Amino acid sequence: MRLFDVIGPIMTGPSSSHTAGAAKIGLVTRAMLGGEPVKADILLHGSFAKTGRGHGTDRAIVAGLLGMLPDDPRIPDSFALAEQAGLAFSFTTGTLKNVHPNTAALSVENADGERLEVVASSLGGGRIQICRVDGIETGFSGGCNTLIVHNEDKPGCAALVTALLARFGLNIATMQLCRNFPGGYAVMVIECDQFIPADLAEELERADGVARVTRLNLDV
Amino acid sequence: MAIDSIAALVQEAERTALPLWEVILREDLKEGQGTREDSLRQMKRLWDAMKASGDAYRPQERSHSGLAGGDSAKVSAAMENGALYGGRFFQEVIVEALKVSECNACMKRIVAAPTAGSCGVLPAVLLPLLRRGEDEEALLRALYVAAGFGEVIASRASISGAEGGCQAEVGAASAMAAAALADLRGGSPAMCANACALALSNLMGLVCDPVAGLVEVPCIHRNVVGAVNALSCADMALAGVECRIPADEVIDAMAQVGAAMDDSLRETGAGGLAATPTGKAIAERLASES
Numbered sequence: 001m002r003l004f005d006v007i008g009p010i011m012t013g014p015s016s017s018h019t020a021g022a023a024k025i026g027l028v029t030r031a032m033l034g035g036e037p038v039k040a041d042i043l044l045h046g047s048f049a050k051t052g053r054g055h056g057t058d059r060a061i062v063a064g065l066l067g068m069l070p071d072d073p074r075i076p077d078s079f080a081l082a083e084q085a086g087l088a089f090s091f092t093t094g095t096l097k098n099v100h101p102n103t104a105a106l107s108v109e110n111a112d113g114e115r116l117e118v119v120a121s122s123l124g125g126g127r128i129q130i131c132r133v134d135g136i137e138t139g140f141s142g143g144c145n146t147l148i149v150h151n152e153d154k155p156g157c158a159a160l161v162t163a164l165l166a167r168f169g170l171n172i173a174t175m176q177l178c179r180n181f182p183g184g185y186a187v188m189v190i191e192c193d194q195f196i197p198a199d200l201a202e203e204l205e206r207a208d209g210v211a212r213v214t215r216l217n218l219d220v
Numbered sequence: 221m222a223i224d225s226i227a228a229l230v231q232e233a234e235r236t237a238l239p240l241w242e243v244i245l246r247e248d249l250k251e252g253q254g255t256r257e258d259s260l261r262q263m264k265r266l267w268d269a270m271k272a273s274g275d276a277y278r279p280q281e282r283s284h285s286g287l288a289g290g291d292s293a294k295v296s297a298a299m300e301n302g303a304l305y306g307g308r309f310f311q312e313v314i315v316e317a318l319k320v321s322e323c324n325a326c327m328k329r330i331v332a333a334p335t336a337g338s339c340g341v342l343p344a345v346l347l348p349l350l351r352r353g354e355d356e357e358a359l360l361r362a363l364y365v366a367a368g369f370g371e372v373i374a375s376r377a378s379i380s381g382a383e384g385g386c387q388a389e390v391g392a393a394s395a396m397a398a399a400a401l402a403d404l405r406g407g408s409p410a411m412c413a414n415a416c417a418l419a420l421s422n423l424m425g426l427v428c429d430p431v432a433g434l435v436e437v438p439c440i441h442r443n444v445v446g447a448v449n450a451l452s453c454a455d456m457a458l459a460g461v462e463c464r465i466p467a468d469e470v471i472d473a474m475a476q477v478g479a480a481m482d483d484s485l486r487e488t489g490a491g492g493l494a495a496t497p498t499g500k501a502i503a504e505r506l507a508s509e510s
Contacts, residue, residue, distance in 0.1 A: 003223075003248045004262055006334045006370035006379065006396075007342075007363060010269040013324030014283070014435040016336045051433035051489070054285050054506060056327050071269075073276070076327040124380055125332070 009126050012075040017102050018048065018055035021122025023075060025104055026064020028130060028142035029118045031216040035110035037065050040089040046101035048122075049093035058091050061104060065089070070126060099131060116214070136178050136187045142216060144173055144191035149204060150212040153179045153186040157209055161188060164204060170194045185211075223247050223368055224375040226413050226467040233409040240409045241361040244368030263360055263367075269331050270343050271350070274319040276328040285506055288325035288436040292318035309348055310448070317344035317447040321440040334370045334379040334392050337435045340443035341393035342366060345401055345450055358404055365403045366396035369416050369467075376468065377475035381428035382487040384478030386442060391423035391474065394446035394453075401454035417463035417470045418453035424470075425477055427485035429492025432503035438493055 011020040030037055042061055044052050052058055056076060063078035064070075066085055074081060082089055096103055100121035109115045119132035120142075130140050133148060140146055147165075151157045158177060165172060171193040179186035201213045221228055223244065232247075233240045245259060254262075279293035292315050298304050299311040306314075321340035324330045330339040346359055370379065373392045378384035398419035399412040407415070423446070431437040463470065484491030493499050 001371055001374045002251055003244070003259070003364070003367040003371055004266070006374055007263075007367045008266050008332060010266060010329060010331050011336065013327050013330050013336055013339070016332050019327070020332075020336070047433070054283075054432060054434045056284065059327075071329050073329050124382070125335070 005125060010071045011126060012060070012071055012073060015055045016126045017122045017124045018052060018057045019060045019075070020070035020126035021102065021124070021128050022048070022052075022057045022060035022104070023064040023068060023070040023072070024126060024128050024142060025106070025118075025120040025122065026061040027067065027069065028064075028120065028128065028216060029106050029108055029116065030065050030067060032118065032133070032148060032214045033108050033110050033114065033116045034214060035112060035114070036085070037087055037108045038111050039109040040065055040087060041092075041107045042089065043092050043094045043096070043105040045094060045096040045099060045103040045105070048102050048104055057104075061106070062087070062089055065108065100129075103131070133187055133189075136180055136185065138176060138178055138187060138189050140174070140176065140189050140191060143218075145194065145196050145218055146216040147188075147190045147192060147196050147201070148214045148216070149188040149190070149210060151186050151188065152209040152211070153183050154209055157186070158188060160207055161190070161204065164200060165190070165192070168197065168200045170196065170200070221247055222251070222375070223371045226369060226372050226416065226471070229368060229372070230409040230413050239361070240368070240403060240412055241364035244364050248368075260360070263363055266331050267356075267360055267363060269329065270333070271347065273328070273330045273339070273343055274316060274323055274347070277319045277323050281326050283325040283434075283436055284327075285432065285434055285436060285502075287431070287434065287502065288440055289322050291440065292322055309352075310451070312348040312351075313344045313447050313451060314444050316347050317341060317444040318440060320344065321443040325434075325436045325440060333366075334374065334396065335381070335389045337381060337439045338389040338393035338443060338446060340440070341390065341397050341446040341450065342400070344443065344447035345397045349404065354404065362400035362403045365412055366400040369399045369412070370396040372468070373420070373471050373474075376471045378478060384474065385481050385486055386426040386428045387420070387423050387474055388478055389428065390439075390442045390446040391420055391426055393443075394423055394450045395420040397447065397450035398453040398457070401450060402457045405454070405458050407454075407458050411457045413467045414461065414463050415450075415454045415457035417465065417467035418456055418461070419450055420467075420470050420474055421463060421465065422449050422453065424474055427481060427492050428487040429485060429494045430487065430489050431494045431499040432506050433487075433489035433494070437499075437502075
């Protein structure tokens, strides 16, 4: 905890967990998807499902998907803005297993037909955690520039990625390796201190065994 | 030294003869990579946002639930008619606390201080001072005192209603504001600590019982209590009144009281005012609408 966790963030009300955190979940999902989302199916769980509407959780998530930051004054109008931007969205409520009470599951698609599924929780004070990406357990905050590599679970993939990061001069802050089952499908989540360039992602995508690369770069 | 003890902050200020805000700023810089200039710039950005946090207020506007809105305008009108107790300054504090909290409920831009639910307390006491010509640099320094004391509360106890009840949100905001007010009138570091301790003592045990789980009832009106409590406690501390229990011990007690609170009284919307017949009826009406 630092001083600016106590005073701050600047945010659109009414709740740092149900509104600011929700907007951030949308924003991080958008960044990971890459490109403008055209379709989003969102499931709200727990307290998000129960009091989300009164807290504007639904509007905040859509606002984030449209690229708005948690302090954007247009958050209350995000449904109308989504229509203008060509984003079709739907909300349902339901129960997810073993997650924080403030959790949403998002299934999104961009104009190129690429899809992404994200489960994310709002932990309080506007902080979030990305719990699952395409069904694989993760645990990163979206508070750093993050590289996400979907790859086959086989030897050498991590070495390949870290070598490439070193060549581009990127320092690794944290690194997580997650997989669904041995030899199956794996996700590498790497938080970096520096901006993650598109060249790096493109080169990675061409590498053997890599299925998909997504980048999250923070503007602020 | 981590920012986790008010006594340590006060001792450090006394030992070095540095102002309290300077001690807090320096300690914070030790914990990260940012520069002093970054920190001052960020605090200015937060202060500017805080100053603007009531600007979008519209007297006719209501929150999504229909429960929040219009109260600041009512008090403001009564103030102009000379119908109220208290001096002009005191009345403006009430108007401001309601205004910023109602803006929060209506999805306007605010500064969480320390939380969105308690965002009205600090601007309520600081903005009327600004309008009376208080030096902005002094207000920024007071915000460091508020943030530093808030960090101690967060570290030893909590600033989350779900963990510690409303005492951890409006209580913490009030204690932070009281310390800031004592600092602004030239109070010593010990007086700031007393203002903080008194304010938190006075709101100890306050439960978090939001009707229908929304940051509206009773949160908005409790921001007023947090603000006027901060004023009284700063006044007492500046007059030399001492809290008989040291600030750190008050904070530790607040943590224990929060832990002892039933779940129904910690932001679940299941106890207190939320569990009254009217509170439940409101929750049912809102649930049937969604």
